[in-house]
Amino acid sequence: MTLDQAKRGSVVRIVTIGSPEAKSQLVRMGISxxxxxxxxxxxxxxxxxxxxxxxxxxxxxxxxxxxxxx
Numbered sequence: 001m002t003l004d005q006a007k008r009g010s011v012v013r014i015v016t017i018g019s020p021e022a023k024s025q026l027v028r029m030g031i032s033x034x035x036x037x038x039x040x041x042x043x044x045x046x047x048x049x050x051x052x053x054x055x056x057x058x059x060x061x062x063x064x065x066x067x068x069x070x
Contacts, residue, residue, distance in 0.1 A: 018066030
């Protein structure tokens with residue numbers, strides 16, 4: 001499943017990041033393949049808010065669609 005399909009409150013692990021551009025954006029935020037994140041909030045037609053390492057990060061839906069999680 002992709003990150004935009006994760007349910008609010010679920011803990012997921014990043015499996016693959018679909019594009020090099022997305023991968024570089026996430027690495028700058030401290031998230032890489034293998035990272036565990038919590039889907040903190042999903043705004044309707046808006047960003048997905050993740051909690052990772054005591055910080056909250058909002059990721060746009062287009063970017064979230066390119067991130068495969070388990």
